[in-house]
Amino acid sequence: MYGRQVVKSIRATQRALISIAGSLVSILCGLIAVGLFLVVAGRDPIRIYSGIFTSAFGDGFALSETLVAATPVMFCALGVAVAARVGLMNIGVEGQLLAGAVGSTFIALTLPATMPPWVMLSLMAVTACVCGAIWSAIPALLKVRLNVNETIVSLLLNYVAVLVVEFLIHGPWQDPTTSSWPQTQAFPASAELLHLPGSRIHLGFFIAVVIGLVLSLVLTRTKVGFRANVIGQNPEAAKYAHYRVNRYLIIALLVSGAVAALAGFSQVSAIEGRLRSGLSPGYGYTGFLVAWLARQNPLAIIVTAVLLGGFLSGADSLQLSEKLPFATVNILQGAIFLFLLASETSLKNLAFKLQLRMATNAEPDGLALLPAAGASEVNS
């Protein structure tokens, strides 16, 4: 029994290592591919990459900026992971982030400024979640009722969300004092999320980490998570086991939208202090990439979000020091994602082969290909 346990944990570790290696190789390939472009464009990729690294992780300030950038990415990636668990691709986290930002802004601008901060902030967070959930309810209902592809619907709703925000900040919510700027009034002090003293790191980061831990527990240890996993792996099997598949699909997308909306809440409340144009430079899409790099594992998302957050904050300073457009980072992310998708199949095959070999080596008499062993003791 003891031996079996050891073999088991070795196999589990091995599986994890294969996944991590796949993600790291994808990032490396992405860096190399974009590096080639930079060389062609007459830049020195080594210098640029080391520039990104130092301005992302070089000193205390750099690290704090990285964590700030990682916060919305982490929320979005966790949202993607919840939906992915039941097999749904929610690429609409970007739109749900904006919906959350709109919801929070509504509360911050409507409630009297003299509200106690904890009432104000909790109401803002709750409203953000509700708005995000409403935004993701659209693809959820279309999926369940009419079997419309949730990826496409949620993606298209991102553009709608951007336009809704633009409408609000150019129209009814525009700050009357600076009428030329597309932004709302500054929030009252009671609507500002707590910061770590002396830095821009805010409570949102810690909330995201806690949500990641809770999601990890729920998805891997509870019956709800187990059912969700079965549904994600094979909805047919779940139907045969009489799980309430549609209910799970809807709830997963609602939770997904709500978690992503918290990114919007924390951005307007802690960083911007108002709703303005260009609130998210694609945090949702970066979150999608993070969720995929982390294989939808919430714990891995926490780490990966910090890494990609580093890319974002590093690229910010790159604009100044190297005169490179911010889009460079988008290109880099796109390249990594391509390599990641390409690695999926080969990784699966590799993992499968290794596992079979492990199974064979560990227990020589327990082969998958062996003819029906034990047939002779059937009737004893």
Next chain:
Amino acid sequence: MSVESATRAKTIEAGSVQACSLSFRSVSKRFGQILANDSVSFDVIGGGIHAIVGENGAGKSTLSKILYGYYKSDAGSINLDGHQIVLNSPFDARKLGIGMVHQQLALVSSLSGFENVVLGDPKLSFAFSKTKIEKQVQSKAREFGFKLDLSCPVSHLGIADRQKLEMFKLIWRDARVLILDEPTSQLTPFEAEELLSIARDLAESGRIVILITHHINEVINFARHITVLRQGRSISTVEASSVTSDALARLMIDIDMDSFLPIEGRAQSIAEPLINLKSVSTKATATSHPLHDISFGVRPAEIVGVAGISGSGQLEFGRLLAGLLEPSAGGISGSIINQGSEISRALALSVCYIPSEQNHACAPALSVAANCFLKSIDSLPVHTSTLWKLLNSVFINSAHMERHARAIIDAFSITPNLSDVPAAALSGGNLQRLIIGRELSTKTSVIVADNPCAGLDAAMSMRIRYELRKAALEGRAVILISPDLEELLTTCDRIVAMFNGRICGEQIAGQFDYQSLAACMGGKS
């Protein structure tokens, strides 16, 4: 001499070729630690079908793939017409006139039968007259007794015609050795008979026809010689006329079969039906056939067989009973359904369903343990503490899950004997055992098993039927859906036949009549 046999004689004469001989000499093949073929030696005797029988994993497929050049044997030799042949690839085999009809047919479904026959034919020149060649193909098909429509797309042909087309393709290419790998596994009894009699004619005209199968009865009826493989070794070669099906099964599986013999003369159950369908119909959808006017009851402690060729509505019938399909008309009642409760929910709770499609019943990427636990997720070992109960109603108890999986793995001898590998790592037969073990462990009062023995070897099939009968003896009701009439006749207390979404015949044990049931399956009643 009757007219029919006269035409047959003519056919044989028309297509005669010089008789050839084939022999295997100590052929061995090893895959890793498995010895798939262990110095197999026998002579293939012409003049009639030579069958190779054995349970799954006995080495039949490996041997035939060695003969077709797919695998290279590690040791031993194959002699054709007295000369040792070297096969490095299927290409070499085809050059020597060795052809194979695979289980998975290799036809292009959008092309016509004729086009499939000549596709890739090396004899044809770059430009050729289509009408002329088509005429040649037609006349050759007639000559060999293939009744086939060669002009319509293959996608319009039934599975039996596709099998015949594959066989004819080999004849067109002048194959002298034909390997047929489980050709009848998807055919009705009549279709199988037709196909096998064509094969027999080909064999009697001098070709070597090797039939690989695990249907004991068709071997005895159609083959002339039978070689039995067991655990990679050739056990013996016998004449079909001198062997009984029982003796053949014993040769194949080498276990004591007496405990598996059918339960004869059981009294008909008279208890109140657990489920009673009254004139139930369902609507056709893109993926399911309609059911018409089904009236059917199943009582405790009986096994009811549902016969029918694939697509006759038995799939939908099973899903209906399992609560996965809503009736559009008619009523469902029975003792398992409480007045006023939702019918599909009640069925879901008291019917366990083994679907014919394995991949509908498991999540391949999840572990074996998770797949075993899928349906028992709410079951808990008895415990008194309230806190413990509360925790276990929310969290997965992994020790409990492991115990549950272990019990199923051991009871159904699933290999590899590991609970944490992904279910995808199991072979088809082992996965099927997992699903059956899981469903039977749910202890529901009704079991619906849709073709549960498909793809299982003879011993495991018997084991499954034994489990189903045991369940019936314990008072559970079993509905066994199967296209294999033989299986139903030896297992069931009652058989209904389905055709075109209707139940078109019913017989009870003691009055079973193979011929009339087979006719019902074909729509003639």
